[in-house]
Amino acid sequence: MRQKLKGILGILIMLAALAATYLWVTKGQPALETETLLVAQTDIPKGTVIEDAGIYFKPEKIGMASAVQGALKPEQASYITGRTTEGFIPANGQVTQKSFSENSLILKENQFIFRLPPEWVYTIPSSIRRGDKISIYEIDSRIESRLSAGEEAETVLKGGYEAILETTVEYVKDGTNREVTDTNGSKRLDGTSQVSAIEIICTRKETQVLESSILAGKKLIVVYR
Known part of the structure; x- marks a missing residue:
């Protein structure tokens, strides 16, 4: 009887280990190896005024190895709004601050x-x-x-x-x-x-x-x- 219980426990432990491995591979590891960045929803021509960042860009999980240095994150979307693209941005392309003009077209209080x-x-x-x-x-x-x-x-x-x-x-x-x-x-x-x-x-x-x-x-x- 004890041997049978040990066998069942062994099988359960193996199943638990397999489940943990599966969750790590499918959920845990990708979460650690990716980050959420802003990418273009469609091709954006040079000189486009980004009146609303949400219309032109979307959050996307990007592998750490593929992430561009200085790529903008969703919480930085306010930086984009009101600025002009300095060059062509392809669909799903990542962007940095250098992708946009220095000056915003959003008026300040005294302008x-x-x-x-x-x-x-x-x-x-x-x-x-x-x-x-x-x-x-x-x-x-x-x-x-x-x-x-x-x-x-x-x-x-x-x-x-x-x-x-x-x-x-x-x-x-x-x-x-x-x-x-x-x-x-x-x-x-x-x-x-x-x-x-x-x-x-x-x-x-x-x-x-x-x-x-x-x-x-x-x-x-x-x-x-």
């Missing part, structure tokens, strides 16, 4: 959207797009008449070349107030229409800097980085 009047602008790139980081410089508004009058370009352009404002483009509009985007998805070779005006993120103090420049007889040169 607002300011439409830069076209008549203030001397020149602006036709390839400028939403989310671009821009620098604004000033130049004498009489530059063309001065050059036509025979002044040397070196004299006309003499002066400092420090930007009077650095900010982010919120919207790029054509003459019918439609957003100008790329026809080819990301390369800026062709736009959907001609850039007529841009709307930028500003504080009241920054708009006063621009207004003062115009009142001083200057025009603005806009460049993006």
Whole structure:
């Protein structure tokens, strides 16, 4: 009888060991060897503004060996919202902070959207797009008449070349107030229409800097980085 009980106990112990091994292999070990990271739900083109991280990204368990260094986790989704993708992100691709622009398009408490009047602008790139980081410089508004009058370009352009404002483009509009985007998805070779005006993120103090420049007889040169 005792021998029979020992045999039954031995079988039960073996079954318990097998069950424990199975649970470790299927549940425990993967949990220790994976981590939950954010991955793209679909292909995301370069220059996409992530207005809601939950629409573009999802949490996914990734093997430690496959995890990208610095990959963002679900609890870091708030960092993504409002930023622009710096490059193409494939479906199921992991992302890091470097995958997105430094500046968020989510306004801070003291910021607002300011439409830069076209008549203030001397020149602006036709390839400028939403989310671009821009620098604004000033130049004498009489530059063309001065050059036509025979002044040397070196004299006309003499002066400092420090930007009077650095900010982010919120919207790029054509003459019918439609957003100008790329026809080819990301390369800026062709736009959907001609850039007529841009709307930028500003504080009241920054708009006063621009207004003062115009009142001083200057025009603005806009460049993006």
